[in-house]
Amino acid sequence: MAFRFEVVKADPSGARLGRLTTPHGTIETPAFMPAGTAGTVKAMTQEALEGLHVSLLLANTYHLYLRPGHELIRRMGGLHRFMSWPGGILTDSGGYQVFSLADLRKVSDEGVRFRSHLDGSEHMLTPEKAIEVQRALGSDIGMVLDECIEYPASQARAASAAWRTLEWARRSKRQIETEPPGEANPEQVFFAIVQGGTFKDLRRENAAELVALDFPGYAIGGLAVGEPHELSCEIARETAACLPSDRPRYVMGVGKPEQLLDYVRSGIDMMDCVLPTRNARNGYLYTRQGPLHIKNAEFADDPGPIDESCGCMVCRRYSRAYLCHLFRANEILGAILNTHHNLYFFLDIMRAIREAIAFGNLSRFSSELQARLEAGHR
Numbered sequence: 001m002a003f004r005f006e007v008v009k010a011d012p013s014g015a016r017l018g019r020l021t022t023p024h025g026t027i028e029t030p031a032f033m034p035a036g037t038a039g040t041v042k043a044m045t046q047e048a049l050e051g052l053h054v055s056l057l058l059a060n061t062y063h064l065y066l067r068p069g070h071e072l073i074r075r076m077g078g079l080h081r082f083m084s085w086p087g088g089i090l091t092d093s094g095g096y097q098v099f100s101l102a103d104l105r106k107v108s109d110e111g112v113r114f115r116s117h118l119d120g121s122e123h124m125l126t127p128e129k130a131i132e133v134q135r136a137l138g139s140d141i142g143m144v145l146d147e148c149i150e151y152p153a154s155q156a157r158a159a160s161a162a163w164r165t166l167e168w169a170r171r172s173k174r175q176i177e178t179e180p181p182g183e184a185n186p187e188q189v190f191f192a193i194v195q196g197g198t199f200k201d202l203r204r205e206n207a208a209e210l211v212a213l214d215f216p217g218y219a220i221g222g223l224a225v226g227e228p229h230e231l232s233c234e235i236a237r238e239t240a241a242c243l244p245s246d247r248p249r250y251v252m253g254v255g256k257p258e259q260l261l262d263y264v265r266s267g268i269d270m271m272d273c274v275l276p277t278r279n280a281r282n283g284y285l286y287t288r289q290g291p292l293h294i295k296n297a298e299f300a301d302d303p304g305p306i307d308e309s310c311g312c313m314v315c316r317r318y319s320r321a322y323l324c325h326l327f328r329a330n331e332i333l334g335a336i337l338n339t340h341h342n343l344y345f346f347l348d349i350m351r352a353i354r355e356a357i358a359f360g361n362l363s364r365f366s367s368e369l370q371a372r373l374e375a376g377h378r
């Protein structure tokens with residue numbers, strides 16, 4: 001199956017219901033991607049992910065490149081076969097982790113030189129190398145290398161990163177078109193990433209230049225790096241409006257449950273975030289009445305489920321008391337059950353959003369959902 005995207009229904013709010021076809025299945029959008037960092041969604045088996053109807057997950061190129069190495073994964077037939085995952089996989093370019101995790105990084109027009117956070121070994125990530133590594137991994141959707149900047153950043157800094165990101169996208173495009181595709185997944189496609197910080201004119205300019213290069217999809221990078229949520233949505237909306245309506249749009253690294261709908265209404269089709277999985281391992285669980293810390297004394301003898309209105313396997317079977325005990329005793333099963341519930345919670349919000357767009361009642365759904373989710377934060 002070749003890559004394809006179609007907008008099934010456009011909502012007056014800007015939200016879109018879509019269908020993304022990849023060599024590893026069809027993904028209903030808007031979609032939330034669990035973080036499968038090192039070729040595993042932490043504490044989840046692939047069987048459990050299938051049980052949650054996960055159709056697309058994110059894997060991090062930086063982590064897999066350093067360990068076990070993209071060449072090994074290539075020899076194992078690509079990441080799908082290596083991790084035994086039949087569904088879709090999206091890989092990032094590795095850039096974000098280089099900018100956030102690696103030591104001694106040095107950015108030049110050529111690429112980023114950095115030291116591994118694992119063993120201190122020195123590496124060079126160029127736009128060409130990012131394509132080569134992702135082709136060895138054989139993900140369904142890869143990302144071109146971009147320059148990520150901090151928030152707040154000056155307009156001059158944001159402009160230079162956006163310009164470099166554009167140059168790197170040009171080089172990536174050349175590499176994609178002149179070098180043969182990876183054997184593991186010859187139908188793999190690459191998305192470009194729009195940068196430009198919090199400056200709308202830079203975003204518009206960067207988007208227009210990237211659109212001229214004609215990528216099959218576009219990501220909006222450099223958001224959720226510390227800026228206020230309203231600004232983040234504004235930039236997402238502004239940028240999305242400059243992107244072709246027949247291509248998928250992906251905002252990287254967002255968001256909180258009460259924010260997902262805001263991005264959807266900004267015209268975004270795909271999102272990923274470590275929050276449900278990472279927070280689960282810290283005993284921070286999402287409910288429709290707001291989040292809770294399962295380790296708290298009030299749950300030690302609470303026979304009820306995490307969330308009365310949750311339909312997940314964990315809420316149907318296990319009590320808060322038991323989960324509180326598992327967490328306090330540092331039992332592996334605690335992380336497994338907490339992760340299952342939190343992922344279900346995020347995926348269920350996206351499912352409900354898709355349903356609301358399909359039935360044309362997103363605005364009513366939206367005010368109900370916001371009120372409910374925000375209630376827990378007051």
Ligand SMILES: [Zn+2]
Binds near residue numbers: 307312313341
């Ligand atoms: Zn649940």
